[in-house]
Amino acid sequence: MSPDLAVVIVSWNTRDLTLNALRTLIADLDAHGPAAQVWVVDCASADGTPDAIRQQFSQVQLIASADNLGFAAGNNLALERMGFSRSPGQPADGDLPRAVYFLNPDTETTPGATRALYDALLRLPSVGVVGAQLAYGDGAFQHGAFRFPGLAQLIIELFPVPARLYDSPLNGRYPRQRYASGEPFPVDHTLGATMMVRREVIAATGMFDEGYFMYCEEIDWSLRIRRAGWQIYAVPAARVVHLGGQSTGQIRAASLINLWRSRLRLFDRHYARPRRALARWLVRAGMRWRLWQTERAYRTGALSAADREALTTAYRAVLEAAKTS
Numbered sequence: 001m002s003p004d005l006a007v008v009i010v011s012w013n014t015r016d017l018t019l020n021a022l023r024t025l026i027a028d029l030d031a032h033g034p035a036a037q038v039w040v041v042d043c044a045s046a047d048g049t050p051d052a053i054r055q056q057f058s059q060v061q062l063i064a065s066a067d068n069l070g071f072a073a074g075n076n077l078a079l080e081r082m083g084f085s086r087s088p089g090q091p092a093d094g095d096l097p098r099a100v101y102f103l104n105p106d107t108e109t110t111p112g113a114t115r116a117l118y119d120a121l122l123r124l125p126s127v128g129v130v131g132a133q134l135a136y137g138d139g140a141f142q143h144g145a146f147r148f149p150g151l152a153q154l155i156i157e158l159f160p161v162p163a164r165l166y167d168s169p170l171n172g173r174y175p176r177q178r179y180a181s182g183e184p185f186p187v188d189h190t191l192g193a194t195m196m197v198r199r200e201v202i203a204a205t206g207m208f209d210e211g212y213f214m215y216c217e218e219i220d221w222s223l224r225i226r227r228a229g230w231q232i233y234a235v236p237a238a239r240v241v242h243l244g245g246q247s248t249g250q251i252r253a254a255s256l257i258n259l260w261r262s263r264l265r266l267f268d269r270h271y272a273r274p275r276r277a278l279a280r281w282l283v284r285a286g287m288r289w290r291l292w293q294t295e296r297a298y299r300t301g302a303l304s305a306a307d308r309e310a311l312t313t314a315y316r317a318v319l320e321a322a323k324t325s
Contacts, residue, residue: 005036005118005196006082006097010074011105012042015049017243018105022057025109032115037061037097039081041074071192072208072217075102079207084199088206096199098122102218104193108241116238117196120184128201128230129222131190132238133179141179142242144194145187145234147172148223149266154279158286179236187234189222193242201230209269214255216262223270253310260287260318280322287319 007025011018018040029036039061042050050064063077080086083096099121101114113132121130134144152170155161167173178185195218205224208217222232260283267279294311297303303311 002082002095002097003037004034004098005101005114006078006099007036007038007101007103007114008041008075008078009039009103009105010041010043010069010071010078011045011049012068013045013047013049014105015045015047015052018049019052019056021103021105021107021109022053022060024107025103025114026057026059028109028111028114032112034115034118036101036114039063039078041065041069041078043068043070043074070210070213071215072212073210076207076210079202084202084207086207088204090203093199093203096203099196099198100202101194101196102192104242106243107193108243110239110241113238113240117194117235120233120235120238121196121198124184124231124233126229126231127233128198128225128228129190129232130184130196130235130238131187131232132194132240133234133236134191134193134240134242137241137243141176142244143173143191144240144242145174145190145232147174148188148219149263151275151278151282154282154286158282159289174234179234182236184233184235184237187232188226189219189232190234191242192218193244194238194240197225198230201225201228204228211265212262214258214262216259216266220266220269253314256311256314257317257321261321264321283322284319287315287322291315291319 009018009021022038026038040053041063043065044067050062053060053062063081069077079100083093099118101117117130117132121127131144134142136142149172153172156165156171165171174187205228209220212220226232264280264283267276271279291312294303294308294315298308
């Protein structure tokens with residue numbers, strides 16, 4: 001029989017973090033349930049992650065890929081191995097897990113968090129996706145759910161604006177009071193770090209879009225899920241520590257390029273033509289602004305020559321990508 005829940009972690013050169021994520025997750029599952037099968041898709045790590053998992057967590061279903069598949073393709077590979085179809089509109093097979101939980105390797109699960117997500121997902125009407133309340137490593141609050149990205153968010157991210165706007169609804173944030181209430185509340189999308197999805201949703205909408213190598217995959221899928229009639233909720237009772245950016249931080253310039261290419265793809269797929277054109281114009285203007293800032297920082301001695309070269313190359317690559325449609 002299939003377990004109630006399948007958990008998927010995609011790792012790349014994060015051995016110690018991945019082992020800690022597995023340790024806290026499995027301890028939570030053993031103590032609070034539900035019955036779950038844990039999968040790790042390792043994307044050609046060079047730090048011994050697969051061997052360490054085999055030695056310490058023999059119960060984990062390990063897929064050791066010879067290639068760095070990225071977040072979307074790595075998760076999809078695990079879904080296929082479970083028996084899910086890549087084609088949307090397939091019936092939800094009773095032998096499949098009732099839900100799949102996509103969990104980042106740079107997380108620590110607090111006791112009862114997985115059960116709280118699972119129970120909320122199956123209890124709330126018309127809910128197809130839930131996500132946890134997140135915290136940074138020092139315990140500080142971290143947003144775990146957001147509004148779908150709009151033009152205002154682009155302006156806030158790309159240009160100098162008053163600091164109070166960063167944590168505002170204009171920047172896609174939900175009021176912290178919603179989390180403090182302790183009650184689940186509807187959101188546009190959860191962060192991909194803790195994204196639990198009903199099997200019926202996967203069967204109806206398909207999987208992650210592998211056109212996104214890294215970033216925005218969960219937003220794209222959430223847009224498709226919402227259009228299919230399902231709701232998405234944040235569950236404050238489920239608390240997970242999210243250290244954030246541990247894999248992507250290893251290659252910052254490449255990550256920056258991946259981020260903006262993914263955002264441009266998201267705009268192209270889900271924005272109407274006039275809005276898409278304005279978004280691309282804003283990205284081009286923002287990259288020119290960042291190039292000017294980078295040069296200024298270098299001339300004042302605030303930036304090394306190596307960092308200047310890496311950032312300049314990345315910003316110019318994004319600028320070029322934003323010129324095409």
